[in-house]
Amino acid sequence: MKAILIFLLLALLQGCAVNPVTGREDFVLMSESDEIAMGRQSDLEVRKQYGVYESKHLQEYVNRVGQRLAANSHRPNLTYHFTVLDSPEVNAFALPGGYVYITRGILPYLGSEADLAAVLGHEIGHVTARHSVKQYTAATATQIGAELASIFVPEMNTQAGYSLINVSGNALLSGYGREHELEADKLGSEYLARTGYDPHAMIEVLSVLKNQEEFDKVLAREEHRQPRAYHGLFASHPDTDTRLQQVVNAASSLEASPHPVVGRRIYLQEIDGLTFGDSPAQGVVRNNEFLHAGLGIALNFPPDWVVKNTPKKLQAISPGADAAIELTLVEKYAGDPALYLLKRFSTQEATRIGASGLQGAMTQISPKAEAAAFVKDGNLFAITAVANSAQAFSGQRAEMEKAIYSFHSLSSAEKKLAQGLRISIRHAGPRDTFESLSKGSPFGKNATGYLRLLNEAYPNGEPRPGEEIKLVE
Ligand SMILES: [Zn+2]
Structure with a gap:
């Protein structure tokens, strides 16, 4: 052997x-x-x-x-x-x-x-x-x-x-x-x-x-x-x-x-036409606001939290990494959001809440966690707010609940934002500079640097007239 x-x-x-x-x-x-x-x-x-x-x-x-x-x-x-x-x-x-x-x-x-x-x-x-x-x-x-x-x-x-x-x-x-x-x-x-x-x-x-x-x-x-x-x-x-x-x-x-x-x-x-940045199919994040065109929903996370948007889950982590807010989707659930919470988290009571016209409910899971649920267009959205201690929870509770209450249907302006960004190929005009081309860009104050990077002109090149260049729109 x-x-x-x-x-x-x-x-x-x-x-x-x-x-x-x-x-x-x-x-x-x-x-x-x-x-x-x-x-x-x-x-x-x-x-x-x-x-x-x-x-x-x-x-x-x-x-x-x-x-x-x-x-x-x-x-x-x-x-x-x-x-x-x-x-x-x-x-x-x-x-x-x-x-x-x-x-x-x-x-x-x-x-x-x-x-x-x-x-x-x-x-x-x-x-x-x-x-x-x-x-x-x-x-x-x-x-x-x-x-x-x-x-x-x-x-x-x-x-x-x-x-x-x-x-x-x-x-x-x-x-x-x-x-x-x-x-x-x-x-x-x-x-x-x-x-x-x-x-x-x-x-x-x-x-x-x-x-x-x-x-x-x-x-x-x-x-x-x-x-x-x-x-x-x-x-x-x-x-x-x-x-x-x-x-x-x-x-x-x-x-x-x-x-x-x-x-x-x-x-x-x-x-030409390639998706740039977040995929609209997975939802886009702009200034810590999550927007999803297909589901028609949006949510504002606290401004200095880190938002992680993966195909599996959407999560925001507090600056001290001691608390998190998570949004999950339960497809084809048209029932009562309060009943969902009581069953899902085995809690005794749930409070009915309304956020921007959507009916929802909220329940306290433990001294360091709570959850909310909203039903929209036959889908249920569950939002959990969790901290790693009761103290961290109470310290950040107001901020987390503000995020929960910000859950809303997309406005028409937000629908446009939720379409995401695409690469567009253009010929540079005789007067174009990367500065002038970046006016109205979704990248704000960093737009000129972005455009130069995308066009192999970083840090201070300019487009040549007639040259094909990449823009983000
Ligand atoms: Zn390698």
């Missing part, structure tokens, strides 16, 4: 150890078929968690660009999948086995097909160098005893039985560390060159994303949210990063095309 066990362990360690990029043997615990199975399983989770952006045309375009690069990569025989996720975050990431994702939030900051190819090429580099597999191996190698025990349990005999997102989801989204990121940049540059793009697009795109990151740190503080940062960025600016310059220059001296493809025109056409 012991001999079989050791044999299996050795087979597991050696059967799959050649790195496709270096040709050398790696300490990797996974065969290619396990890698693909794991990617496929995690792909379902990613799609569920983020949602897929609804534009067949754009999905096909991104896939076409990605497939051309993948065919020129170190693992051309792998089946690749490229997906645009419906997320305002600025990011891209790859799962093992050839699953590559790019958010719609990163697309407005790219200026051409070559830029898009640079982001996808970097992610293909993570796949071909098997970075996420290595990350996974590092996380599981310490538990090798447990893994061995499970080898004899039939349904657990493949690593794909474990969720990759749970083990190394952090690395997927936040990057793999300096060395792996630089290797992905190097590989991506090579794939760009072999596909007919200028590998310097890698430096260009990282520079734009670095500027975006710096700018967004300031905005995020003002808007009380997490900054939107691309995972592959490091402390030094890409323009002056000597190691990055080295790997990109090496790629261009090897196989650069004399007439590299830029593809600005086609790229801008593809992203």
